[in-house]
Amino acid sequence: MTIQQIKYFLELAKELHFWNTAEKVFISQSSLSRQIQALEDELQIQLFQRDKRNVKLTNAGKFLQEHWTEKIKEFEQIIRQAKKIEDGKVGTISITYPGSIAYEFLPKFLEVLSNNMPDLKTELTEPTDENHEKLLLDFKTDIAFSRDEINNANIDTQKLYSEPICLVVPKNHRLIKKEITGLENEKFIISGLHQTTFFASLLRSWFSKKGIEPKTIIESDFGGMIINLVSKGLGISILPLSFKSAQVENVEFIELEEKIDLYINWRKKELNDTIKKVIELAENIVVK
Numbered sequence: 001m002t003i004q005q006i007k008y009f010l011e012l013a014k015e016l017h018f019w020n021t022a023e024k025v026f027i028s029q030s031s032l033s034r035q036i037q038a039l040e041d042e043l044q045i046q047l048f049q050r051d052k053r054n055v056k057l058t059n060a061g062k063f064l065q066e067h068w069t070e071k072i073k074e075f076e077q078i079i080r081q082a083k084k085i086e087d088g089k090v091g092t093i094s095i096t097y098p099g100s101i102a103y104e105f106l107p108k109f110l111e112v113l114s115n116n117m118p119d120l121k122t123e124l125t126e127p128t129d130e131n132h133e134k135l136l137l138d139f140k141t142d143i144a145f146s147r148d149e150i151n152n153a154n155i156d157t158q159k160l161y162s163e164p165i166c167l168v169v170p171k172n173h174r175l176i177k178k179e180i181t182g183l184e185n186e187k188f189i190i191s192g193l194h195q196t197t198f199f200a201s202l203l204r205s206w207f208s209k210k211g212i213e214p215k216t217i218i219e220s221d222f223g224g225m226i227i228n229l230v231s232k233g234l235g236i237s238i239l240p241l242s243f244k245s246a247q248v249e250n251v252e253f254i255e256l257e258e259k260i261d262l263y264i265n266w267r268k269k270e271l272n273d274t275i276k277k278v279i280e281l282a283e284n285i286v287v288k
Contacts, residue, residue: 187235
């Protein structure tokens with residue numbers, strides 16, 4: 001049994017048509033039939049029910065299609081990772097990050113990478129579910145910046161810096177010159193407090209400490225949009241200080257006592273020297 005035979009099987013399981021599948025995988029229909037028959041003979045499992053008109057998966061075939069699809073994806077991801085290690089500095093590195101670092105730390109970091117590793121291609125992804133741990137372990141990212149520390153025996157984590165979270169209000173808002181009171185009467189534009197992300201958890205904790213049930217009028221996970229809505233006077237928000245670097249007009253940041261951290265995470269015993277160099281560069285970036 002070969003990887004290629006499994007790929008032929010998966011393509012046929014999707015198409016359920018020998019001629020169409022043969023064209024897609026660039027072999028003759030007779031060659032495809034022989035490969036599938038050889039796979040069935042080796043496994044001693046009938047994968048397809050077929051006659052002159054129809055091709056259908058057997059139940060055993062459906063089971064293998066489900067499980068082999070994921071295994072092939074994992075296999076191909078591991079091969080891509082091995083190629084990254086082989087490529088070195090002229091290769092590609094994948095990085096995931098929270099949107100809150102997009103205005104200060106991330107631009108500084110990318111500038112440092114460009115100056116020190118000009119031939120390195122960088123792929124950036126802002127995952128909506130913030131599951132950086134799984135992305136690292138599945139080899140779908142090489143480095144993950146996160147707001148929470150990842151506790152996993154197979155992942156190394158380094159804290160880079162801390163920063164305050166802030167009330168974000170329109171200019172001339174009453175809170176700029178007064179004590180921070182009466183927040184229960186304010187209209188909030190914030191991340192959904194029902195979510196499982198780290199920042200949503202931090203917000204829930206902060207409101208709970210203050211004994212406040214916030215009046216949320218707009219929910220959004222996109223800080224850039226939130227700041228623009230605040231600038232139009234639609235409400236107030238709570239965001240990390242980093243967003244101040246967006247320099248949106250008609251917005252003021254009021255620092256709170258609560259702080260939020262930024263961590264860099266990578267796979268333990270990483271063999272890719274390029275990733276090690278990128279981590280070293282990130283650790284030396286200073287954020288005011």
